[in-house]
Every structure is written in structure tokens, then in C-alpha cells.
Amino acid sequence: MTTGLDLRMDGVTLGYGGEPVLTGLDLTVPAGEFLVVVGHSGGGKSTLLRALAGLLPATSGRILAGGAPVTGPSRDRALVFQDDALLPWRTARRNVELAPAIGGARRAERRRAADDWLARVGLGDAADRLPRELSGGMRQRVQLARTLAASPRAILMDEPFGALDAQTRGSMQRLLAEVLEDAPATVVFVTHDVDEALTLGDRVVVLGTAGITAEFAVTGRHDHDRLRSEILAELGAVPARLVAEGAA
Numbered sequence: 001m002t003t004g005l006d007l008r009m010d011g012v013t014l015g016y017g018g019e020p021v022l023t024g025l026d027l028t029v030p031a032g033e034f035l036v037v038v039g040h041s042g043g044g045k046s047t048l049l050r051a052l053a054g055l056l057p058a059t060s061g062r063i064l065a066g067g068a069p070v071t072g073p074s075r076d077r078a079l080v081f082q083d084d085a086l087l088p089w090r091t092a093r094r095n096v097e098l099a100p101a102i103g104g105a106r107r108a109e110r111r112r113a114a115d116d117w118l119a120r121v122g123l124g125d126a127a128d129r130l131p132r133e134l135s136g137g138m139r140q141r142v143q144l145a146r147t148l149a150a151s152p153r154a155i156l157m158d159e160p161f162g163a164l165d166a167q168t169r170g171s172m173q174r175l176l177a178e179v180l181e182d183a184p185a186t187v188v189f190v191t192h193d194v195d196e197a198l199t200l201g202d203r204v205v206v207l208g209t210a211g212i213t214a215e216f217a218v219t220g221r222h223d224h225d226r227l228r229s230e231i232l233a234e235l236g237a238v239p240a241r242l243v244a245e246g247a248a
Helices: 043-053 090-104 106-121 136-149 166-181 194-200 220-234 238-245
Strands: 007-016 019-028 034-038 060-065 077-080 152-156 186-190 201-210 211-217
Touching: 007 034, 007 043, 019 043, 019 211, 034 136, 034 194, 034 238, 043 060, 043 077, 043 152, 043 186, 077 136, 090 106, 106 136, 106 220, 136 166, 194 201, 194 220, 211 220
Parallel strands: 034 186, 034 201, 077 152, 152 186
Antiparallel strands: 007 019, 007 060, 201 211
16 A cells, blocks of 8 residues: 655755745655645745656755655656646556556556556546547546556645536545545645635645745634635735634
């Protein structure tokens, strides 16, 4: 069974072309935690994920995964984007087979793994269909199956459900929670949707250019209204005075 991977950033500065995007970033994600990152557009959320994935080196500070320095990409850390990035000429099954194939699995083994994961995400009858024959939600389910077929210990998700309609997004949120019960992994999930953050996360952090500005433990659904107000206030989406009045 997959086990989670602890992730850590100590005093990290990240940027492009000499221009910093994030500075002095400290972040610890215990193994198995579902951490959600929220923040304003352009605030560095995707940059954070790229650095954890090993695609962007730190200008200063250190990035660790499982206690070891992150020096590049690894099969232990999977990066998932909003765009499903499926290969259009490969069927759903053959897209999912890519991960075990890269790991050296034999043809029969990777076919069994692909069929198993497609069944677990509710697409067992769509294995032979091409991406263009699938809806947006179905393509995202194929992407999720492909990601999990690689048995990553950490999954880094950049607004994976952002382009879906509300009903499909809710379905994908439930599916993600269900499959992670059987394949536990550390998750760092970026979203603009505070309700999505509270539905999925064990902890929510607010990211600004100077690092983490606030964090919130999600303890239960009864706390969601209060946490939503506090997170929105931190983001500056509503005046703090109105939040306080609404919570009174």
C-alpha cells in the first residue's frame, strides 16, 4: 500500500529570471496530510507546487521530501494540472498504462493495473474510448487513475477540478476522497474555491508573496461556516467587520 511522504520547505525563495515570486517560505506537510493552499491569482501557488515537484529549484533555502533534498522530479511526487494532459491518440486504458510502463511493468501487469484503476474511478466500461470521446469529468477521472497507477507517495494538484461544472466538481471531490482512503498519500491541493478547500482539506493555508500568512485546521463540517468567514477575511475577499458581524 502507498504510504504518504512528508514534505518540507525551510526559508525558501522561488522565482523566475531572477525575479522572486515567493520569499522566506516555511512549510511542513506531514506524511498523509491533505493540505489545501489558497491565495490570490498570481500569488505563487503553482510556483509552490512546481518547486515541490522538483521542476523549479529554490533560489535560497531548502526543499525536502522524506527528509532528502529535492533535486529534481521523482516518481514519488506526482504533479496534476487542471488540463488533463491525456495523450489524444491513446485510449483511456493506454493512458493509464503509461505510469506502470515507465516503472518497468510487463504488458499484462500494466493492463491489469490500468483496468483496476479505471474500474475504481467508475470508468471500467470506457477503457477503449479515446479522450475526445469522454466528457471533461471523465477525462479528469482518467487522469486521476493514471496518477494513482504510478503509486506516488505525494500528489501535487493544481486546481484539477477548476474547469468542471459544479455538479461534476462535487462528484470528483467525493471520488478523490474515496480513492485516497484505499491509496493514502500526502496531498498538496491548490484551489481558488474556499468551499472546496474545506470539503477536502485536513488543513488550509493562505499563501502570500511573503509566505504562509495564515493556516486553519479543518476539524469538522460544523466548523465550515466559521472557517469560511475567517479564510475569506484573510484573503481580503470581504471586510473583516462584516465577517465579525456575521459570526456574532
